[in-house]
Amino acid sequence: MPEKDVEATLPKHQRIRQEMAAQIRSLEPHSLLPTERELAKSQGVSRATIRLALDALREAGLVYRVQGAGTFVAGPTISKTLALSSFSEDMEIRGMVPSSRLLSADETPAGPELAEQLGIETDDLVIRLTRVRLADDEPICLETAHLPSARVPGLLDRDLGGSLYEVMQGIYHLKVVRAEQVVRAMVLDVGDASLLGTPPGAPALRMHRIGLDDRDRPVESTTSIYRADRYDLRLAVRRAE
Amino acid sequence: MPEKDVEATLPKHQRIRQEMAAQIRSLEPHSLLPTERELAKSQGVSRATIRLALDALREAGLVYRVQGAGTFVAGPTISKTLALSSFSEDMEIRGMVPSSRLLSADETPAGPELAEQLGIETDDLVIRLTRVRLADDEPICLETAHLPSARVPGLLDRDLGGSLYEVMQGIYHLKVVRAEQVVRAMVLDVGDASLLGTPPGAPALRMHRIGLDDRDRPVESTTSIYRADRYDLRLAVRRAE
DNA sequence: AAGTGGTCTAGACCACAGA
DNA sequence: CTGTGGTCTAGACCACTTT
Numbered sequence: 115m116p117e118k119d120v121e122a123t124l125p126k127h128q129r130i131r132q133e134m135a136a137q138i139r140s141l142e143p144h145s146l147l148p149t150e151r152e153l154a155k156s157q158g159v160s161r162a163t164i165r166l167a168l169d170a171l172r173e174a175g176l177v178y179r180v181q182g183a184g185t186f187v188a189g190p191t192i193s194k195t196l197a198l199s200s201f202s203e204d205m206e207i208r209g210m211v212p213s214s215r216l217l218s219a220d221e222t223p224a225g226p227e228l229a230e231q232l233g234i235e236t237d238d239l240v241i242r243l244t245r246v247r248l249a250d251d252e253p254i255c256l257e258t259a260h261l262p263s264a265r266v267p268g269l270l271d272r273d274l275g276g277s278l279y280e281v282m283q284g285i286y287h288l289k290v291v292r293a294e295q296v297v298r299a300m301v302l303d304v305g306d307a308s309l310l311g312t313p314p315g316a317p318a319l320r321m322h323r324i325g326l327d328d329r330d331r332p333v334e335s336t337t338s339i340y341r342a343d344r345y346d347l348r349l350a351v352r353r354a355e
Numbered sequence: 356m357p358e359k360d361v362e363a364t365l366p367k368h369q370r371i372r373q374e375m376a377a378q379i380r381s382l383e384p385h386s387l388l389p390t391e392r393e394l395a396k397s398q399g400v401s402r403a404t405i406r407l408a409l410d411a412l413r414e415a416g417l418v419y420r421v422q423g424a425g426t427f428v429a430g431p432t433i434s435k436t437l438a439l440s441s442f443s444e445d446m447e448i449r450g451m452v453p454s455s456r457l458l459s460a461d462e463t464p465a466g467p468e469l470a471e472q473l474g475i476e477t478d479d480l481v482i483r484l485t486r487v488r489l490a491d492d493e494p495i496c497l498e499t500a501h502l503p504s505a506r507v508p509g510l511l512d513r514d515l516g517g518s519l520y521e522v523m524q525g526i527y528h529l530k531v532v533r534a535e536q537v538v539r540a541m542v543l544d545v546g547d548a549s550l551l552g553t554p555p556g557a558p559a560l561r562m563h564r565i566g567l568d569d570r571d572r573p574v575e576s577t578t579s580i581y582r583a584d585r586y587d588l589r590l591a592v593r594r595a596e
Numbered sequence: 597a598a599g600t601g602g603t604c605t606a607g608a609c610c611a612c613a614g615a
Numbered sequence: 616c617t618g619t620g621g622t623c624t625a626g627a628c629c630a631c632t633t634t
Contacts, residue, residue, distance in 0.1 A: 123630095125603060144571065149619065160605045162403075165620090175533070178571050181620045182613035189474075189571050191535065198592040233430075291594045292416065294432065299540035299558040299583035317540040317558055330385065330419050330430050342540035349590070351439040353532045364611095366622060387634055390600065401624045406601090422601045423631035 126159055127166035134167060138176050138187055147177065147185040175350050191350055198293050198325075201247045201255060201338070202277035210249035214275045217244040217309075221263055221270065231324050231335045232262050239263035243274060246309055247338075253310045254344050259336040288333050290325035297321050297347065300339070310341050317342040367400055368407035375408060379417050379428055388418065388426040416591050432591055439534050439566075442488045442496060442579070443518035451490035455516045458485040458550075462504055462511065472565055472576045473503050480504035484515060487550055488579075494551045495585050500577040529574050531566035538562050538588065541580070551582050558583035 130153075138147075147153075150168065154161040168185060171177045175191045205212035221239050229236045240260045247255040259278060261269065266286050274281075282288040300320045307314040318339050325334040371394075379388075388394075391409065395402040409426060412418045416432045446453035462480050470477045481501045488496040500519060502510065507527050515522075523529040541561045548555040559580050566575040 127603075151619090160607090162606090163604060166603085168620095178533075178569070179620060180570060180613075181611070182618080184613095184619060186571070189567070189573075198594045289594075292419075293592050295590050295592060297538065297560070297588040297590070299560040299581075301542060301556070301558045315542070315556065317542045319538070319540040326430070328419070329421060330427070332430075340540075347538040349536050349538070351534050351536060353439045353530075368622075385634080392600090401626090403625090404623060407622085409601095420601060421632080421634095423599080424633070425600060427634080 126157075127163045127170070130157055130159070130164065131167040131170045134171060135174075135176060138171070141187045143187050143189045145187045147187065149184065175352075198290065200277050200279040201257065202279070205247075205249045205254075208249070211251075212277075213248045213251065215246040215248065215253075216274055217246060219243050219270055219274060224260075224262075228260055228335055232260070232332045234262050234264070241266060241269050243278070245274070249344070252344065254341055256306055256309055256339040257336060258338075259334055261334050262332075265333055282333070289328055290333060291328045292330070293323045293325045295321055295323045299342075302339075306339060310339075312341055312343070319345060319347065321347075367398075368404050368411070371398055371400070371405065372408040372411045375412060376415070376417060379412070382428045384428050384430045386428045388428065390425065416593075439531065441518050441520040442498065443520070446488075446490045446495075449490070452492075453518075454489045454492065456487040456489065456494075457515055458487060460484050460511055460515060465501075465503075469501055469576055473501070473573045475503050475505075482507060482510050484519070486515070490585070493585065495582055497547055497550055497580040498577060499579075500575055502575050503573075506574055523574070530569055531574060532569045533571070534564045534566045536562055536564045540583075543580075547580060551580070553582055553584070560586060560588065562588075 148156070150161050150164050153164045157164065168177065168179070172179060176188055177185055178188050179185045199207070202212040219242070221241050223237045224232060224234055224240045226236055228234075228240055229238065232240065234240075239262075241263050243257075243259045243261075245257050245259075246253050247257055261282075263269075265288060266282065269281070269286075272281060272285070279290060282290070298320045300318050302310065302312060302314055302316050302318050304314045306318070307316060310318075318341055321338045321340065323334070323336045323338070324332055325336070327333050389397070391402050391405050394405045398405065409418065409420070413420060417429055418426055419429050420426045440448070443453045460483070462482050464478045465473060465475055465481045467477055469475075469481055470479065473481065475481075480503075482504050484498075484500045484502075486498050486500075487494050488498055502523075504510075506529060507523065510522070510527075513522060513526070520531060523531070539561045541559050543551065543553060543555055543557050543559050545555045547559070548557060551559075559582055562579045562581065564575070564577045564579070565573055566577070568574050
């Protein structure tokens with residue numbers, strides 16, 4: 115029962131954050147929350163701990179604070195703060211069933227560009243996976259991932275039909291916690307269009323991602339091509355400062 | 356001289372954050388920073404204050420922390436955390452000179468869709484601005500903004516050739532601090548293509564934004580169409596939690 | 597074992613909003 | 616004015632790594 119253990123060892127501010135998040139969903143936008151001092155008292159913790167929880171809720175776009183006035187429930191948010199997510203998670207959030215069709219899986223020397231992106235040598239090996247990603251059995255995305263072979267030994271022998279992130283984390287203890295993404299619009303050529311089941315010349319979103327682990331080391335360089343008619347990118351952005 | 360006053364009234368953790376950000380830029384990636392306790396001592400503040408500064412630096416992607424080991428300089432970041440920015444700011448960051456060609460400016464009833472987005476009544480008035488946005492005198496983006504007339508009285512009589520956000524903030528004290536964006540790929544039709552100086556059928560990024568002020572009230576609904584060959588979207592994303 | 601960041605406490609004063 | 620969130624202190628113990 116890891117479930118209970120995890121909950122038991124959760125820091126207080128995270129537990130409080132989760133409880134409050136659940137409650138907030140049932141409140142009207144712009145309703146006033148209890149004051150930080152009241153929450154501290156009722157939860158039996160210090161105000162600093164409550165502030166940690168509220169900070170996270172504000173970061174997630176669930177509440178906003180007005181100095182001198184109080185803390186309020188935010189308006190509805192269609193999108194999280196563009197949390198980094200895998201294709202599988204992304205589709206599950208949208209209520210669809212993700213699947214995958216493997217087109218190719220091999221190992222080659224990185225070459226100059228990938229070596230630079232992944233922080234390895236030009237002739238170090240990388241594993242290259244090309245997959246069609248489907249949601250509810252409809253092709254949505256064409257994805258080519260490159261991983262440094264040294265970080266994922268034996269990956270090619272594993273089941274590659276599901277979430278790559280889950281395999282990376284579960285088997286290799288590789289957690290992608292940060293990524294740099296570049297998004298462009300493009301039109302599909304004949305080859306890509308046929309793989310995605312669209313007419314050639316249809317628009318698509320081309321996303322390139324370099325994923326970094328918890329020590330800021332690059333662990334993936336992935337290019338994804340999404341059908342524009344089945345996919346959009348939703349993001350909540352906040353002013354810096 | 357508001358300059359000095361502002362600096363003088365800056366909270367300590369923000370001042371420390373700025374100092375450290377400047378120093379970090381001259382350090383090698385993955386170098387070890389002083390410990391939080393050392394920083395607290397050398398800056399003459401408490402550890403909690405140092406942590407506030409470091410939290411902001413981590414949020415900005417400049418450092419990462421490893422429990423038990425220390426705080427380190429992050430690798431180079433091509434993109435900020437997709438800070439919310441206006442077209443003008445966006446182009447200036449890319450080292451280009453932004454300008455604007457006004458196509459139309461008028462006032463109409465909101466209608467059901469805009470009313471819903473802006474939280475106003477269907478027959479409340481909105482100001483609609485359509486502009487071609489240029490960078491270094493080349494058309495980049497076709498932008499249609501809708502603002503609730505009640506929030507920006509007399510806007511149509513002002514100079515609309517520059518940053519709308521600057522006018523909103525400077526004249527009307529409207530600060531957009533948060534936005535919901537939806538990004539899609541599209542192909543340009545004949546009309547849009549000719550305004551942007553591209554062939555019809557060329558790809559473009561279509562971005563719709565609802566901007567919210569510091570009290571979470573919608574203040575703009577804007578659609579921007581960017582030439583794919585002159586514009587990409589760069590974003591740094593982090594894992595939630 | 598020693599030292600790091602992660603969490604938490606119990607206070608305090610400040611700047612600001614609102615009646 | 617009162618009460619709010621914003622900032623800050625000076626501790627303490629815990630979880631974790633060992634650049």
